[in-house]
Amino acid sequence: MGAxxxxxxxxxxxxxxxxGGIRTTGDLVARMQLRKKMRLPQAKQYxxxxxKVGLDDLAxxxxxxxxxxxxxxxxxTAVPGARKGIEAKRNIAELLDVEVPCxxxx
Amino acid sequence: xxxxxxxxxxxxxxxxxxxxxxxxxxNFDTTASTGDAEFLAVxxxxxxxxxxxxxxxxxxxxAEFVLGFHGQLEYKGKRLAGMWPHQQVKVxxxxxxxxxGPVVNTNTRKSVPWNVARAVTIVKECSRVAHxxxxxxxxxxxxxxxxxxxxxxxxxxxxxxxxxxxxxVDGL
Numbered sequence: 001m002g003a004x005x006x007x008x009x010x011x012x013x014x015x016x017x018x019x020g021g022i023r024t025t026g027d028l029v030a031r032m033q034l035r036k037k038m039r040l041p042q043a044k045q046y047x048x049x050x051x052k053v054g055l056d057d058l059a060x061x062x063x064x065x066x067x068x069x070x071x072x073x074x075x076x077t078a079v080p081g082a083r084k085g086i087e088a089k090r091n092i093a094e095l096l097d098v099e100v101p102c103x104x105x106x
Numbered sequence: 107x108x109x110x111x112x113x114x115x116x117x118x119x120x121x122x123x124x125x126x127x128x129x130x131x132x133n134f135d136t137t138a139s140t141g142d143a144e145f146l147a148v149x150x151x152x153x154x155x156x157x158x159x160x161x162x163x164x165x166x167x168x169a170e171f172v173l174g175f176h177g178q179l180e181y182k183g184k185r186l187a188g189m190w191p192h193q194q195v196k197v198x199x200x201x202x203x204x205x206x207g208p209v210v211n212t213n214t215r216k217s218v219p220w221n222v223a224r225a226v227t228i229v230k231e232c233s234r235v236a237h238x239x240x241x242x243x244x245x246x247x248x249x250x251x252x253x254x255x256x257x258x259x260x261x262x263x264x265x266x267x268x269x270x271x272x273x274x275v276d277g278l
Binding site for chain 1: 269
């Protein structure tokens, strides 16, 4: 699926097989695939270990909403005082122990 | 082959600027749409970028089968023409890419179940032999999805779930 695909396709995919992105831990798991070439089970286990949660919690938006707020790694809505954008990325980089290229350009 | 060299120079030019501004990565989409020479240009570009930048690199294909407009071109001793996804992923891995996007084109003369079954079968083998994450293309007219402007959600979601649960992909 890409930018050239029909509008609405991403929503169907998200509901059928998505992890939930920043609502849960989809962004963190994807980052481990991108930076460390981890396959899905390995990436999920890595993120679960770093967050000190079970694998089932990774796609639970209620659990992750609270935990993401606590760790200050960005949530789906604007929360006063909470990190967002590149500030949240810095916390994610520290939490997952990975490099985020744009942080090195600051 | 002069066009492949020009293609490689263009890809390197754009990718280096993306790396310079701090991009997380780059995706070479519809790779090998013009055949084996273009595939070779992408592989050589990936090799150079993986060695010299911190970009995460995805190679997404254009079709399940690499067309051999030249026919004899090789990458590290492997002929590119005629490669299927489970063979494509091995040369992409060798080049240093982080993600691979296999493609299986939808046959519009056949049913959705026929196309989903074919796509999942081919991608499953690719996923089995891969050492890097597999992000299958499940967009319009690929991965079992019908070729239609407004994709039917029932068909799309079946292809999506089957690709993950049976095809064992790491993403879409």
